[in-house]
Amino acid sequence: MVEAVIGLEVHVELKTRSKLFCSCSTKFGSEANSQVCPVCLGLPGTVPALNKQAVEHAVLACLSLQCEITEQGGFDRKNYYYPDMPKSYQISQVFSPIGKEGELTIDTAHGEKMIRIRQIHLEEDAGKLVHEGDNIASAPDSLVDLNRSGAPLIEIVSYPDIRNSDEAVAYLENLRSILRYVNVSDCRMEEGSFRCDGNISVREEGSSTYNPKVEIKNMNSLKALQKALDYEIDRQTDLLNNNERVMQETRTWDDQKEMTVHMRSKEAPDYRVFPDPELGLLKVDESWKSRISKRIPELPAEKKRRYKEQWSLSDYDAYILSRDKNLAAFYEQAVEHYHQPKKISNWIQAELLRLLNAERKEADDSPVLPEQLANLVALIDQGEISGKMGKEVIEIMYEERKDPRKVIEERGLSQISDDSALEEIAEQIVEQNPKPVQDYRDGKKKAMGFLVGQMMKATKGQANPKKANEILREVLEE
Numbered sequence: 422m423v424e425a426v427i428g429l430e431v432h433v434e435l436k437t438r439s440k441l442f443c444s445c446s447t448k449f450g451s452e453a454n455s456q457v458c459p460v461c462l463g464l465p466g467t468v469p470a471l472n473k474q475a476v477e478h479a480v481l482a483c484l485s486l487q488c489e490i491t492e493q494g495g496f497d498r499k500n501y502y503y504p505d506m507p508k509s510y511q512i513s514q515v516f517s518p519i520g521k522e523g524e525l526t527i528d529t530a531h532g533e534k535m536i537r538i539r540q541i542h543l544e545e546d547a548g549k550l551v552h553e554g555d556n557i558a559s560a561p562d563s564l565v566d567l568n569r570s571g572a573p574l575i576e577i578v579s580y581p582d583i584r585n586s587d588e589a590v591a592y593l594e595n596l597r598s599i600l601r602y603v604n605v606s607d608c609r610m611e612e613g614s615f616r617c618d619g620n621i622s623v624r625e626e627g628s629s630t631y632n633p634k635v636e637i638k639n640m641n642s643l644k645a646l647q648k649a650l651d652y653e654i655d656r657q658t659d660l661l662n663n664n665e666r667v668m669q670e671t672r673t674w675d676d677q678k679e680m681t682v683h684m685r686s687k688e689a690p691d692y693r694v695f696p697d698p699e700l701g702l703l704k705v706d707e708s709w710k711s712r713i714s715k716r717i718p719e720l721p722a723e724k725k726r727r728y729k730e731q732w733s734l735s736d737y738d739a740y741i742l743s744r745d746k747n748l749a750a751f752y753e754q755a756v757e758h759y760h761q762p763k764k765i766s767n768w769i770q771a772e773l774l775r776l777l778n779a780e781r782k783e784a785d786d787s788p789v790l791p792e793q794l795a796n797l798v799a800l801i802d803q804g805e806i807s808g809k810m811g812k813e814v815i816e817i818m819y820e821e822r823k824d825p826r827k828v829i830e831e832r833g834l835s836q837i838s839d840d841s842a843l844e845e846i847a848e849q850i851v852e853q854n855p856k857p858v859q860d861y862r863d864g865k866k867k868a869m870g871f872l873v874g875q876m877m878k879a880t881k882g883q884a885n886p887k888k889a890n891e892i893l894r895e896v897l898e899e
């Protein structure tokens with residue numbers, strides 16, 4: 422048996438108003454080259470000034486991933502030329518990453534698993550090349566947009582502890598969840614604020630040696646990442662089984678062809694790294710660190726545990742409700758309003774998430790508010806409407822942004838619990854169904870279910886089932 426050895430490098434754009442070393446805006450989607458200045462354009466003679474907020478975000482990310490913080494470090498220059506980086510060096514942290522030796526626990530098919538984090542370092546982003554026709558090989562021209570140049574990033578480097586594509590996806594989902602909880606990034610893969618490269622090799626299961634690894638780039642969604650890793654595991658396994666050599670190289674994921682393709686042979690370039698002489702030391706002392714650590718809220722893993730212990734949710738339900746910060750907030754507000762955690766969990770997962778997912782909306786954009794959902798569940802519990810009707814009501818609440826009671830009144834949806842109305846219907850049912858009635862009177866109690874069903878049908882589901890049962894029984898016993 423062959424196993425995969427995967428390590429991931431994740432670039433996360435930090436949520437700051439300005440760039441890492443200048444005051445230009447980091448807003449996404451503006452006109453090309455409208456958010457630039459001499460510093461991020463790399464003009465000679467400019468001096469960078471470090472953004473304190475970016476450092477605090479980086480420290481916050483490190484602490485929430487259990488990293489040790491480097492108390493005294495700095496920035497280094499990685500020298501290389503590329504058209505999206507006019508100053509021909511990238512400011513990064515090569516010698517003293519701000520965080521080291523962290524960890525992240527993920528849920529796998531075989532229980533929980535800890536993935537170690539080697540380091541987290543701060544660095545500046547490069548600009549973006551825009552190829553005409555989107556294809557670098559056939560583009561007649563390429564253009565440069567430097568709006569992103571100098572934007573603050575952290576790069577999170579894992580140890581090669583990941584063994585398959587499912588674990589890789591779980592790692593990224595958990596990582597994204599935590600970074601959103603501590604509010605240091607939007608982590609939007611489609612906008613490029615959460616980007617992932619992978620290093621992958623395969624070996625005999627249980628072996629402790631490493632075969633040559635392949636780096637994969639351009640995995641732009643979780644789906645692409647999963648497919649790319651699976652493809653690469655198969656490709657390398659075939660090579661190994663045929664006694665062929667795996668070449669150390671960088672490959673890119675081609676979404677159209679659904680395969681990884683050779684990009685360049687991987688010989689580590691010599692970046693001639695040296696400490697940036699203009700930025701000086703970066704010190705994160707104990708008191709600053711402790712002030713930042715106070716900003717860490719209850720994280721998804723703790724929330725999940727609490728939902729299970731305090732509110733008796735299943736492992737799965739607790740996971741779904743805790744992994745997204747906004748959904749967890751929605752859930753907790755609804756429970757605060759009407760303390761039925763299990764029922765509210767069911768309504769969120771079965772109905773609300775279905776409606777939100779259909780429109781690719783997130784919980785904080787929900788047209789149904791937490792207290793409205795809580796009210797709906799309460800109305801069902803009080804017998805005002807049936808659960809079946811509740812499903813209809815929540816759809817109208819969602820479309821028309823209305824309170825459940827208003828929807829029920831406007832559409833005349835409340836259950837018929839009026840005795841005299843139900844009595845009349847019960848009498849008709851008894852008259853129209855002599856055979857089941859006779860069966861019931863002969864002691865076949867099952868016939869009752871059929872008769873109640875007829876009543877529900879006659880009232881278009883608006884009868885209160887418990888009431889319908891009682892009244893039918895009375896009429897039958899007359």
Ligand SMILES: [Zn+2]
Nearest residue numbers: 443445458461
């Ligand atoms: Zn600038």
